[in-house]
Amino acid sequence: MxxxxxxxxxxxxxxxxxxxxxxxxxxxxxxxxxxxxxxxxxxxxxxxxxxxxxxxxxxxxxxxxxxxxxxxxxxxxxxxxxxxxxxxxxxxxxxxxxxxxxxxxxxxxxxxxxxxxxSSNLFPVRWPAVGPNSTPPQLLIAGGVGITPLIAMAWALDNAGIAFTLHDFGRSADAHVSAQLSTGTRWRHAVRRHVGRGQDLVALIGPPEPHRHLYVCGPASMIDAVFETAATLGWPHDHIHTERFTAPTTGAERPGGEANAEGGHHADGPFVVEIASTGQRIPVTAGESVCTALSRAGVRITVSCEQGVCGACTTRVLSGTPDHRDWVLSADEQETGTVFTPCCSRSRSPLLVLDL
Structure with a gap:
């Protein structure tokens, strides 16, 4: 990514x-x-x-x-x-x-x-390495306004001649956004609309197949249920893709795992960030985000969601160890420690040097 x-x-x-x-x-x-x-x-x-x-x-x-x-x-x-x-x-x-x-x-x-x-695309289509005739139908699952990126995917897959099924979950029959957005399209018959969440996800998702990818976007509880079901069915982790609009309110597992302190430093405590281009050092208190501290010091970066779900503020780290608290970076990206999301993530080390 x-x-x-x-x-x-x-x-x-x-x-x-x-x-x-x-x-x-x-x-x-x-x-x-x-x-x-x-x-x-x-x-x-x-x-x-x-x-x-x-x-x-x-x-x-x-x-x-x-x-x-x-x-x-x-x-x-x-x-x-x-x-x-x-x-x-x-x-x-x-x-x-x-x-x-x-x-x-x-x-x-x-x-x-x-x-x-x-903005950069953090939820792209993973194009199969085989031709359209050898590609199994891709699986798109949406809830509520989470249908929006999947509508664009439906267009793109159809334009490429790749089959798919789009499952649209809504609270009521008149809540399905896909009803209008698919009207008159070639792919409208690939849409399946469901009221509520009473569907059997095991039957809906099915077993994994080579070159078949699953894309899900919607409420956090639905995303977590789809991930859990697909994993139980044996889907490879790199064939399940999601985008979150809000951070989960439950104890769902974040991509990067648990944070550990370094040298007695507590990740929830204060630390310092250094601006690499100027050497300016800015303290970050225990009760504020890195973005807030940067803004207070007159350093501006692009910020949007402030929850670690959109990736707009992602910043390169030159030194120090981030404490990742986002939902947008992959596990591999978090493990490298070379980028982090300053709107919500903190530091496992007393000092973070940022490429700003």
Whole structure:
């Protein structure tokens, strides 16, 4: 997996996007269709990629976006990746969220301009090494708004001639986002819709096959159940792929395992980060995140979810041992200790030197 790494000197180019359509997909979820403000083709993307949208109201947006801290929120692109003229995203309104979804759902209308950037893809399609005729059907499982990245995967797999089955779990029959997003597509008959979670996951997932991959996105409890069932059935870990929109609230196992202190240092206690480019040392107290400490010292990096699930803030570590508390880095990436997510992760050593 290629990981986006934060720097203080560069950011993804800002895209000026015009809203060309807005419509409801369910009671809580809306869709926005976006085009380039200049009418030119949009940057290409692969299924599973996000669009990072600056959710500051227009009245708060400076003429030079770099002058102010962006309020970035990441949304999965859920259209046809082969269409260079339109981006499609779906947003679930969260009344108790941090304001991004309320801004997009309540305030944004067709004709409005949004500022955004594409981000690295942490949930890509794993393309089989054999041809479409030799590839078994891929398995996509979604719950609620977790359907969004899988819709783009459905488009991509169909465009490549690879068969798949997409299982869409919703709380009620009218909560299935896939109903509208698959209308008129060649692959609409590959969608299976389920109300509630009473399905037999053992029968739905089935035994593993060579070149068959499983992709799951949705509520944490559903993701954990799918992972556990697939593992019990013997699926290889590297054939099960997920993206989380929120960190689990239960004691689910994180990819990196347990953290250990070094030299008597407690991972929950204070430590120091050093900015490699300047030598500046910044204390991180026991009650704050690394991102908060960096911001307090005037060092800005891109931050979005603040829960360790999106990867936007991933930063390279030059020295020291991170205490990984994220849900986005793979076990191998965490084991190397060369990158970490400063929005939630801490340090097992008294000092971390960051490539900033």
């Amino acid at each position: 290629r990981t986006p790494v934060a720097t203080t000197s560069s950011r993804p180019p800002v895209l000026r996007l015009r809203v060309i359509a807005r419509y409801a997909l369910s009671e809580r979820i809306i869709a926005l269709e976006l085009e380039a403000a200049d009418g030119m083709p949009l940057p290409a993307y692969e299924a599973g990629a996000h669009l990072a949208i600056d959710c500051r109201p227009a009245s708060d947006y400076a003429n030079d976006p770099a002058q102010d801290e962006p309020r970035l929120r990441h949304y999965s692109l859920c259209g046809d990746p082969s269409n260079p003229m339109v981006y499609l995203i779906a947003i679930q309104r969260e009344s108790d969220g941090r304001g991004g979804s309320r801004f997009l759902c309540d305030d944004v209308r067709p004709g409005d301009l949004l500022h955004a950037s594409t």
